[in-house]
Amino acid sequence: MRTCRIAPSILSADFARLGEEVRDVAAAGADWIHFDVMDNHYVPNLTVGPLVLKAIRPYVSLPIDVHLMIEPVDALIPSFIDAGADIITFHCEATRHIDRSLQLIRNAGKKAGLVFNPATPLSYLDYELDRIDVVLLMSVNPGFGGQSFIESTIEKTMALREKLDAYKAETGREIALEIDGGVKPGNIARIASAGADTFVAGSAVFGAGSPEGYAKVIRSMKEA
Numbered sequence: 001m002r003t004c005r006i007a008p009s010i011l012s013a014d015f016a017r018l019g020e021e022v023r024d025v026a027a028a029g030a031d032w033i034h035f036d037v038m039d040n041h042y043v044p045n046l047t048v049g050p051l052v053l054k055a056i057r058p059y060v061s062l063p064i065d066v067h068l069m070i071e072p073v074d075a076l077i078p079s080f081i082d083a084g085a086d087i088i089t090f091h092c093e094a095t096r097h098i099d100r101s102l103q104l105i106r107n108a109g110k111k112a113g114l115v116f117n118p119a120t121p122l123s124y125l126d127y128e129l130d131r132i133d134v135v136l137l138m139s140v141n142p143g144f145g146g147q148s149f150i151e152s153t154i155e156k157t158m159a160l161r162e163k164l165d166a167y168k169a170e171t172g173r174e175i176a177l178e179i180d181g182g183v184k185p186g187n188i189a190r191i192a193s194a195g196a197d198t199f200v201a202g203s204a205v206f207g208a209g210s211p212e213g214y215a216k217v218i219r220s221m222k223e224a
């Protein structure tokens with residue numbers, strides 16, 4: 001059986017109590033914390049940066065998965081590394097030099113990932129798999145929590161799974177396949193069958209409203 005990681009997105013958490021919220025989802029069985037960074041330029045919304053990452057870092061020992069929805073990315077990568085990021089992902093369209101941005105992250109000893117919008121072709125991966133630890137497929141258009149899952153992501157996930165399995169057979173290296181947007185207990189089984197192993201869930205987890213609720217949703221996602 002394939003790994004199943006749940007990565008609650010802080011976007012739907014109570015920002016006035018962010019430290020406790022990430023501690024509560026960690027205790028509720030989360031595997032990664034998904035930290036959504038938006039700049040009101042690459043995406044039409046504005047969230048948080050390295051200062052907030054640094055503030056929540058002491059609350060969890062789980063990997064913090066920083067999803068950059070900012071453009072450009074290189075100048076800010078060192079600040080997120082200093083603030084305690086374990087994984088940093090950025091969008092194919094948000095940097096002039098994908099290879100350079102990936103190397104900036106990996107040279108600091110952190111895991112690097114490339115993010116694909118619903119319409120972005122997987123061909124960006126062709127020469128970069130050796131420098132990638134995570135591929136993140138957006139199953140909504142980036143910018144907001146609580147949107148509906150875009151169905152074409154299923155076919156894209158299957159195509160990506162084939163690519164990553166072939167790469168693993170050749171090199172022995174495993175690359176995570178993460179899905180972000182509209183993931184719920186009701187559709188996670190289908191997304192997992194298509195080949196995903198890591199699932200971002202914002203509104204589904206934090207919408208449950210209490211630490212008991214978080215645990216219940218995370219458990220039902222893993223069971224599904």
Ligand code: DX5
Pocket residue numbers: 009011012034036067140141142143144145146147180181182183200201202203204
């Ligand atoms: C969207 C963000 C997502 C979002 C997911 O741009 O990258 O991480 O918070 O939220 P849900 O799970 O509510 O779709």
Ligand code: ZN
Pocket residue numbers: 009034035036067180200
């Ligand atoms: Zn995200």
